[in-house]
Amino acid sequence: MRYLLQAVIIAAVTFAAEIIKYFVPLPVPASIYGLLLLFALLKSGILKLEQIEDVGNLLLELMPLLLVPASVSVLTALDTIQRMLLPVLVMGFLGTIAVMAVTGLLSQWMIRRKGEKSHE
Amino acid sequence: MSDLFASSAFFGLLLSAGSFELARAVNRRMGREVCSPLLFATLLCCAVLLLSGTDYEIYYESGGKMLEYLLTPATICLAIPLYRQFALMRKHAGAVLAGCLAGVAAHMAGCAAMLVLFRMEGPEYITLLPKSITTAIGKGLSQELGGYPAITMVTIMLTGLFGAVAAPALLRLFRITEPMAQGLAIGASSHAAGTSRAVELGDIQGAASSLAIVVTGLLTVAAAPLFAKLGG
Incomplete structure (x- = not known):
């Protein structure tokens, strides 16, 4: 129990x-x-x-x-997704690349800077 | 056949869980994840509903809503990984917060660019705002702000699949080699689907990635209502 x-x-x-x-x-x-x-x-x-x-x-x-049920509900919005397919695709690919680069590079820079300081 | 399905109280549950398990069985057989169970189950459920001419309502009432019912408590349980990784978060608090914040800012700027570039309508633009975050939070956020939750879900899944597939190559391209930064980059850009790939890169990457999911999710919930005003 x-x-x-x-x-x-x-x-x-x-x-x-x-x-x-x-x-x-x-x-x-x-x-x-x-x-x-x-x-x-x-x-x-x-x-x-x-x-x-x-x-x-x-x-x-x-x-x-x-x-799963929430994503199957796309069936109820097929006409809307046709209208906004292009922005969805652009954000899905280019947006993801941009976020990955920005987050990764900034946090890497901060971690390394902190590491150098503690070595001094 | 649609009448038969409509008379059942378990049709939707069986269809969802059955197709989800089928994808997992394929992955087990292949020894690695060849298809995302969420994506596979979505496509199979859609195909069955379309081919049998069954309304989404019938599917939803016979199991869909039971699964969705558990989504709020499940999302609340994301506090468990956050609690477990708090030590890691504390050690690199500055890098975690600044990295995730910059990622969210880049994403919001991208959405604003889409709004202008494609002359999107308010609800369509709002639909894109929760794109980078975990589906559970993103769906709720889209609903709260007045977007189309179903399309937000599709966009989030596309993002996750692309992130999971392309992450190693992109990290090499941008010369992101610090394990902690790799994990944060994957989690902030492609949520849980990406995290499944981050785990393969290493323990630190996996932990940092799941940490970034929660931090990015919370930051997006805070920032999205402000950016939603642009579309209004």
Whole structure:
């Protein structure tokens, strides 16, 4: 029954996230409030990793499957995607290359600079 | 056949999970990931629905919504890898934050360029904003801001597949050799799909990549509403 307790804890965090979402008028999905809340609970030691780890890891592993219905829903938006196919393709390829280069080069520069300093 | 499917309460669940498992079985057989289970399952589900003339609604009501129901708690559990990698984050806090922030800025600038270049409409432009982040957060964000979540999903998947395939060559091209920077670059640009490739490059790359997913996701959630105003 330890899985049930873990599921109850995760459901409670999810419910708390929905309550926060209800009161905070920002365009932020409830899952983000929940993510930050769960992180704070773990970090402060109120929750131990073992108390949610099994069910949590199961949910994380299942995540790609949980996304299948949302991506199949593209069937309901076929006319819209035809209209914006070009920007989608440009961002999908060129945008990805740009982000990879910018993030990689800047963080590499910062890590190396820090490394040189600590060698001095 | 569509009537038969409509009378079942499990059709959508079986179709989704079955096609997903089929892709995983192929990958196990080949000894490496030859097809993304999410992409394969999406294509197979779409094909079955189109060929049998079944409405998306029938699929959604008979299992699709059950899977989607678990997505919020699953996304919340991304706090677990974040918690595990906090030590790594702390050691390189500056590089992680600056790198991911610059990546998000580059992405938002790209979206703004698309808005002008293709004279996109507001909702279409908003659809692109969550492109680089993990599908779970991206779908919710697109919904919140008033984009087309389904198209955001397709764009995110395209990004992930391309990132996963091209990452090693691109990292060589840009001479990004620091393991930590390699991981951050992959995670910030191509989320979980890219991370599956980062894990193959090494442990540090894998950890840095999954860290970048969460950090980039959070930064995008913070920045996207501001950039969404450009399209309004």
